[in-house]
Amino acid sequence: MKHLISGLALAAAFALGDLPLATAADQTARTVLTIRPIHAERQTWTDSVAAGGWVAAWSEASIATEIGDYRIEDLAVDVGDSVRKGDVVARLADDQLRAAVAAGEAALDSARAAYELAQSDARRAELLGPSGGQSKRELEAALIAERVAAANVAAAEAELETRRLRLAKATLVAPDDGVISARPAVLGAVASAGTELYRLVRQNRVEWRAEVAADAAARLTRGMAATLTENGISLSIGVVRLVGPTLNAASGRATVYVDLPATGELRPGAYFAGHIDTGQQEVLTLPESAVLLKDGTSFVFALDPKGTVKRLSVTTGARHDGRIAVVSGLSPDVAVAESGVAFLFDGAAVAIAAEEVKP
Numbered sequence: 001m002k003h004l005i006s007g008l009a010l011a012a013a014f015a016l017g018d019l020p021l022a023t024a025a026d027q028t029a030r031t032v033l034t035i036r037p038i039h040a041e042r043q044t045w046t047d048s049v050a051a052g053g054w055v056a057a058w059s060e061a062s063i064a065t066e067i068g069d070y071r072i073e074d075l076a077v078d079v080g081d082s083v084r085k086g087d088v089v090a091r092l093a094d095d096q097l098r099a100a101v102a103a104g105e106a107a108l109d110s111a112r113a114a115y116e117l118a119q120s121d122a123r124r125a126e127l128l129g130p131s132g133g134q135s136k137r138e139l140e141a142a143l144i145a146e147r148v149a150a151a152n153v154a155a156a157e158a159e160l161e162t163r164r165l166r167l168a169k170a171t172l173v174a175p176d177d178g179v180i181s182a183r184p185a186v187l188g189a190v191a192s193a194g195t196e197l198y199r200l201v202r203q204n205r206v207e208w209r210a211e212v213a214a215d216a217a218a219r220l221t222r223g224m225a226a227t228l229t230e231n232g233i234s235l236s237i238g239v240v241r242l243v244g245p246t247l248n249a250a251s252g253r254a255t256v257y258v259d260l261p262a263t264g265e266l267r268p269g270a271y272f273a274g275h276i277d278t279g280q281q282e283v284l285t286l287p288e289s290a291v292l293l294k295d296g297t298s299f300v301f302a303l304d305p306k307g308t309v310k311r312l313s314v315t316t317g318a319r320h321d322g323r324i325a326v327v328s329g330l331s332p333d334v335a336v337a338e339s340g341v342a343f344l345f346d347g348a349a350v351a352i353a354a355e356e357v358k359p
Contacts, residue, residue: 033343036353037303037335040284040326045318048275049219051210051226051256055270058205058259061176063089066169068193070094072185075197079183082204083174090185090197094170101167104160111149111156118142118149178202181268206266208238208258210274214247217254219278226258228266228274236266240276283317283325284332291316291324292341300330301337301344303352309337311346 070092077089125142178200185197208228212220224240244255256276260266291314292299298316301309314329337344
């Protein structure tokens, strides 16, 4: 019975707080966070401008008919096919055109024969003129007939050349090297003059039309390297060809034209985010774990040798390989908490680890 009473009394003493010293000490040991100190490190980073935009053809060519009312007889290539300059891509029905050329050749032969006869008559008139065998009027008429016959030959030659050119235009060829990107033509359709049969990505060359903030456009120049990314992975590296001289009226952003390698991996119509490298600069950096983002503001916790922390507001910049650039608000000689910042507050008591974690 005595042991039971003693046990109950001891339990009551704990419950009523009759043992405050040991309990308070244990509770303090459990709530103080051990913090490892770290100093911001200066590193050389490549400065860049964030960008995003669509991949588009550098230049397109339209392959269209120049003569009208002829049936499309053959379509030699399709979308995705690579062509060389001068390759035949389509043919129009040319039976009427060939007949017209044949008629033109016959007309030229007739005109040449008439010219030869006129020449003969003119030479004869010149020979008979001095002897009185031909009057002056007859001589002039013979010479004029010769000139008319010569003009008829020239006209027949021009007409034949026109018909041959029309026949040649029935065969459509690629105007440049490249890849067929569209084929609106339909086999067997009767095409009018100017009907587009194909669209060609010239030289299979594409570009990234990236939009950047207006203030960042002034930092960009021709020849800078640009990187396209997808899910954080670099896909391609291009070179800035042109910085647009005007801003987009809707977005207020500038367009930068970036030449991309002609590998065929990046196709027109795809959207990519990325960045454009503008050079290198020295920046003050901390591990991302040392920075607390709260209500749109970034904070770090400076360590006091007395065992407390002070919350400092800082301005941060780019992130790279798990580190973040500190633009302002922190001196390199100030030690800050390396991690655990989500559990800290201004004036919180902490235990400082003996060794600093090297960045």
